[in-house]
Amino acid sequence: MMKQWSSRRSWAVWLSCAALVIGLLAGCSDSGGTSEQEEAGSTAQTGQEQGQNAGKAESAQEPGREADTSPSESAQAEVDEQPSDVYYEIFVRSFYDSDGDGVGDLRGVIEKLDYLNDGNPDTIDDLGVTGIWLMPINPSPSYHGYDVTDYRAIHPEYGTLEDFKALLAEAEKRGIKVIMDLVVNHTSTEHPWFKEAAADPNSPTRDWYVWAEDQGKKPTGSSAAGSGTPWHELNGAHYMGTFWGGMPDLNFDNPKVREEMKDIGAYWLEMGVDGFRIDAAKHIYEDLMSDKGEATTAKNTAWWQEFRSRMNEVNPDAYIVGEIWDNSAAVIAPYLDKAFDSGFNFGLGESMIGAVTNEKDNNLAFTLERTYGLFSKVSGGSFSDAAFLTNHDMNRVMTQLNGNLDHAKMAAGILLTMPGNPFIYYGEEIGMRGAKPDEQIREPMIWSNTGSDKGQTTWEPLKHNRGDQVEGVVQQTDDPGSLLSRYRTLIAWRHEMPALNRGTIESFASGNESVMAYVRRTNDSKALVVHNLSGKEQRVELAGTSGGDPFKALAKTTDDRAALNGSSLTLPPYTTAVLE
Ligand SMILES: [Ca+2]
Numbered sequence: 001m002m003k004q005w006s007s008r009r010s011w012a013v014w015l016s017c018a019a020l021v022i023g024l025l026a027g028c029s030d031s032g033g034t035s036e037q038e039e040a041g042s043t044a045q046t047g048q049e050q051g052q053n054a055g056k057a058e059s060a061q062e063p064g065r066e067a068d069t070s071p072s073e074s075a076q077a078e079v080d081e082q083p084s085d086v087y088y089e090i091f092v093r094s095f096y097d098s099d100g101d102g103v104g105d106l107r108g109v110i111e112k113l114d115y116l117n118d119g120n121p122d123t124i125d126d127l128g129v130t131g132i133w134l135m136p137i138n139p140s141p142s143y144h145g146y147d148v149t150d151y152r153a154i155h156p157e158y159g160t161l162e163d164f165k166a167l168l169a170e171a172e173k174r175g176i177k178v179i180m181d182l183v184v185n186h187t188s189t190e191h192p193w194f195k196e197a198a199a200d201p202n203s204p205t206r207d208w209y210v211w212a213e214d215q216g217k218k219p220t221g222s223s224a225a226g227s228g229t230p231w232h233e234l235n236g237a238h239y240m241g242t243f244w245g246g247m248p249d250l251n252f253d254n255p256k257v258r259e260e261m262k263d264i265g266a267y268w269l270e271m272g273v274d275g276f277r278i279d280a281a282k283h284i285y286e287d288l289m290s291d292k293g294e295a296t297t298a299k300n301t302a303w304w305q306e307f308r309s310r311m312n313e314v315n316p317d318a319y320i321v322g323e324i325w326d327n328s329a330a331v332i333a334p335y336l337d338k339a340f341d342s343g344f345n346f347g348l349g350e351s352m353i354g355a356v357t358n359e360k361d362n363n364l365a366f367t368l369e370r371t372y373g374l375f376s377k378v379s380g381g382s383f384s385d386a387a388f389l390t391n392h393d394m395n396r397v398m399t400q401l402n403g404n405l406d407h408a409k410m411a412a413g414i415l416l417t418m419p420g421n422p423f424i425y426y427g428e429e430i431g432m433r434g435a436k437p438d439e440q441i442r443e444p445m446i447w448s449n450t451g452s453d454k455g456q457t458t459w460e461p462l463k464h465n466r467g468d469q470v471e472g473v474v475q476q477t478d479d480p481g482s483l484l485s486r487y488r489t490l491i492a493w494r495h496e497m498p499a500l501n502r503g504t505i506e507s508f509a510s511g512n513e514s515v516m517a518y519v520r521r522t523n524d525s526k527a528l529v530v531h532n533l534s535g536k537e538q539r540v541e542l543a544g545t546s547g548g549d550p551f552k553a554l555a556k557t558t559d560d561r562a563a564l565n566g567s568s569l570t571l572p573p574y575t576t577a578v579l580e
């Protein structure tokens with residue numbers, strides 16, 4: 001994935017980058033380090049931080065409203081395309097149960113692959129995703145799995161290595177890539193490495209962890225992940241656990257830890273895994289609040305470059321996406337330099353939800369255009385963005401939207417016309433709801449409201465997704481007006497239009513604040529995406545607003561009443577359309 005794009009840079013983009021870096025760095029003041037204690041069992045993080053960040057993100061974008069100063073206008077010959085897949089994030093425990101114990105498992109995922117993508121481009125009753133991200137599947141004492149006890153095995157409740165290999169094979173048949181969560185910042189306290197280390201200060205794995213007394217450090221300071229004190233007392237000593245006492249941080253200054261983690265990555269790639277979602281990527285060395293800064297980032301990225309380099313020996317096309325929980329592009333950027341293909345774009349998620357909630361354009365394309373200029377430069381043209389509305393650590397988007405189906409459809413419309421790899425959190429496509437605590441944003445996938453599906457998982461009682469709160473897959477599947485149908489339609493557009501699939505993005509001034517518009521452009525095609533975010537019919541006058549060739553045809557629309565008369569585009573309420 002990295003090769004063919006690597007040297008494609010235009011001079012215009014290069015020249016604009018110096019200014020971009022300065023501008024983006026200026027906007028990167030505080031990075032929400034408190035957002036990340038989820039698997040620590042903390043329920044402290046609520047919509048508050050997200051709300052604050054959303055405001056920040058929007059105001060940062062305002063300057064773009066006036067003038068379309070697209071750097072690509074003068075350099076359309078070469079754009080940095082972003083090869084893309086649509087990924088679907090699966091919490092295996094909640095997805096589908098193959099053996100009747102109420103707990104989702106890998107055989108259950110296999111049974112539902114046809115729902116995700118049946119491998120037949122002619123059928124349209126499947127979602128059409130081309131990648132899945134499995135949340136942790138290794139053995140763990142916790143229901144969520146983010147504290148691992150064996151990095152080379154499968155959680156017994158989820159199945160066996162043979163089941164996993166079968167899943168890889170069945171997914172490949174259907175053109176679905178499989179990436180898995182890799183949680184290496186910390187292990188479980190139940191991991192044999194840690195049990196030995198804690199029991200005996202002279203054990204071979206003692207130095208695999210960070211002990212204050214051994215390293216001559218004072219067990220003071222506060223966690224960079226916002227979980228209070230990161231030091232936890234055990235057998236007369238204190239170990240580092242940035243997220244939670246049950247998750248002791250590994251010591252990446254120990255070469256044996258580095259070798260072990262590279263071996264583990266290689267092990268899964270050799271088995272056929274297509275890549276990794278890297279948990280807590282910036283916390284490898286950012287343990288304490290006082291660690292934050294460029295020197296720590298440099299140590300983090302040096303480690304991830306070393307990891308990447310080893311993965312390239314097994315599969316240079318492996319896709320690696322990092323969880324670097326920060327809204328600032330300047331914080332993400334260093335990780336795209338020969339380390340990760342993508343960093344999840346947390347700020348974009350908030351911008352998308354903000355725009356549909358307020359029914360107003362916030363010109364997020366303006367920010368992306370500049371962000372991508374920076375990412376393109378630092379990655380040598382090899383990055384792809386990773387857009388998402390929400391993930392397993394956030395209140396579900398339908399809950400954030402107060403159950404507004406029109407808004408949910410518009411959010412999907414923006415997400416699935418973004419550059420790079422959009423990620424869908426399981427159940428988002430049917431409007432599943434959920435709010436913290438964490439178990440309640442990870443409730444069982446709703447296959448049918450009648451409870452008639454034998455594979456329905458039941459490990460967690462439904463608080464937000466009962467039959468009177470959300471319609472199941474079976475209830476939505478044949479309804480052209482359902483949210484599920486909208487997701488299918490939008491993903492199908494991506495498969496049909498190269499500009500939507502791998503184009504870059506340029507802001508487009510629609511002259512109408514209820515309309516969000518942007519151009520997606522590849523080196524030989526382009527498309528204009530237009531969203532009417534409001535509940536009223538809107539018009540956009542295209543004449544004089546676009547550089548280069550005008551857009552002449554309505555290629556796609558979610559509402560047949562949309563019309564292009566000459567250069568005048570009319571969009572019914574809550575409509576997404578694409579022009580060529
Ligand atoms: Ca099961």
Ligand SMILES: [Ca+2]
Nearest residue numbers: 120121123126
């Ligand atoms: Ca199909």
Ligand SMILES: [Ca+2]
Nearest residue numbers: 249283284285
């Ligand atoms: Ca760490």
